[in-house]
Every structure is written in C-alpha cells, then in structure tokens.
Amino acid sequence: VVDSAKAGAKTVRRPWFGARLQALTADVADGLGLDRPAGSVVASVVERGPADQAGLRRSDVILAVDGVPADDPEAFGYRFATRPIGGTTMLTVLRGGKRISVPVKLVPAPETRPREMVKLTSRSPLAGLTVANLSPALAEELSVETGNEGVIVAEIEEGSTAAQVGFQKGDLIKALNGEKMLSSRDVEAALKERRRAWEVTITRGGQTITSVFPG
Structure with a gap:
C-alpha cells in the first residue's frame, strides 16, 4: 500500500481476500485446544476469490499472516491489507486440530461489472440516493461484505428524502x-x-429489512 502511494498511484490498491471472518470466541478456542481466543474463523468464502483459490474453507481458523500473529479479524485485515499487490502471503491456519501453511495470492478486488452509478431523483422514498452495481472492488471501497450481489447505496444526498427515512451508505437494495x-x-x-x-x-449488516413507505 505504501509503495503504491509513493509511486503516485491515483488510488491506493489493497489486496482482496475474498472471505468473511468472525472473531474466535473463548468457547471455540477452548474446544480447539488453544490457550486463548486469538485468531479469526472463516465464516464464508467468495467463490473464485483469492481465499477460495487458496483452498481455505469455512471454519478454518487463521492464526497468523507471514508468521506474525493476527489475533482478530481487524488485526488480520490490517496485516493482509498492507501486503503488496502481486506477491503471495503465507497464512498460518488451524484446520482439524492441525496447523497448516496456506499461500494466498495478493491481487486487487476485481471490477466484475460496470458500476453504472445512478442518482435517483424521481418522487419516491429513495430520492437522493446514488446507487451502483455491486462488485468486489466497490464493496472493498465501501467496506461492506463481499460475496453479495445487487444494487448498493454508494452516496446519500444530505437532507434528501432518502436520508430522512433512514437509508445508509452501504445498504444493499434487494x-x-x-x-x-x-x-x-x-x-x-x-x-x-x-x-x-x-x-x-x-440488507444491512447481514440482516434483511423490509419497510413500507408512502409514495
């Protein structure tokens, strides 16, 4: 990331992992024979993403990145994001009671479909939203979970109808x-x-919400 910025890149490119992680609880850590709840559990993997191609599976526990402990999803995200695009990083993973090393290629999130950003102005509860087609690259920019498909709220005009009724940046319109x-x-x-x-x-934060608004 630093090298990319020094080179004068217009946007800072970070490697894309392509999996959703959860914090390791004390109960799960104890069941796995770990001294403390340090690590990240793979909750889901994006098909054909870097984690999937590396062979990572649901319920794998990631303990370290290139030998440096990553005690929770935030620590993992930081360590993974600071690795340079184009190389490979080695993850220490606990699977079936055994520690294994898993190499993951460091590639940027793909723009799998045109964003087609549209500002909604017609009379409706969505007036004031700018929406776009979701891709891994856009999900990375907006810090939302990858692996979803659909239309994402990219921007909200301040004071607009959409802002007043409670839409949030990152909401996925299903x-x-x-x-x-x-x-x-x-x-x-x-x-x-x-x-x-x-x-x-x-969908917002993994929850599906249905609301009815007047026209």
Missing part, C-alpha cells in the same frame, strides 16, 4: 415492491412508476 433488483438501471426503471406506497427490501 427488492422494490416484491420485484428483485439486479442492477442500478432496474431501480431507476422501477421508480418511474407512480405508487401510493413503496415496499423496499434491503
């Missing part, structure tokens, strides 16, 4: 009035319809 939203253009098209009420389904 459906409008029961119709699945697959792209930012889907959302834009759906909002052209005049309605007395809007049923909006989003």
Whole structure:
C-alpha cells in the first residue's frame, strides 16, 4: 500500500481476500485446544476469490499472516491489507486440530461489472440516493461484505428524502415492491412508476429489512 502511494498511484490498491471472518470466541478456542481466543474463523468464502483459490474453507481458523500473529479479524485485515499487490502471503491456519501453511495470492478486488452509478431523483422514498452495481472492488471501497450481489447505496444526498427515512451508505437494495433488483438501471426503471406506497427490501449488516413507505 505504501509503495503504491509513493509511486503516485491515483488510488491506493489493497489486496482482496475474498472471505468473511468472525472473531474466535473463548468457547471455540477452548474446544480447539488453544490457550486463548486469538485468531479469526472463516465464516464464508467468495467463490473464485483469492481465499477460495487458496483452498481455505469455512471454519478454518487463521492464526497468523507471514508468521506474525493476527489475533482478530481487524488485526488480520490490517496485516493482509498492507501486503503488496502481486506477491503471495503465507497464512498460518488451524484446520482439524492441525496447523497448516496456506499461500494466498495478493491481487486487487476485481471490477466484475460496470458500476453504472445512478442518482435517483424521481418522487419516491429513495430520492437522493446514488446507487451502483455491486462488485468486489466497490464493496472493498465501501467496506461492506463481499460475496453479495445487487444494487448498493454508494452516496446519500444530505437532507434528501432518502436520508430522512433512514437509508445508509452501504445498504444493499434487494427488492422494490416484491420485484428483485439486479442492477442500478432496474431501480431507476422501477421508480418511474407512480405508487401510493413503496415496499423496499434491503440488507444491512447481514440482516434483511423490509419497510413500507408512502409514495
């Protein structure tokens, strides 16, 4: 990351891991024979991402990055993010009671689809949002979980209807009035319809929330 900044890169590129981690609890650590709850449990792996291609599995416990202990997901994220793009990092992983070394390639998050950022202005509870197609690269920028698909809230205009009703940056719009939203253009098209009420389904922090707003 530092080398990238010194080289004058317009954006700082960080390596993409492609997995969701959870903190290791005391009970789980005790069951694994660890002296203390230090490490990160792999909760899910993004298909064809670096973690998946390295062979990491759900329930693996990551203990260290290049021999340096990483006691929790935050410590792991920092140590992994500071490794230079283009190389390989070696993870110490606990699997089935045995410690193994797992090499992971350091690659940037891919822009798998055009972002197609759209500012929503039509009369609706979403007015004032700028939405975009979610990709691993955008998820990395917005610090949201990778592996999801759909339309993400990239920006919110201050004082807008959307801000007033409680939308947050990073919300993932899943459906409008029961119709699945697959792209930012889907959302834009759906909002052209005049309605007395809007049923909006989003995911936020891993939870699915459905709300009904007046038109």
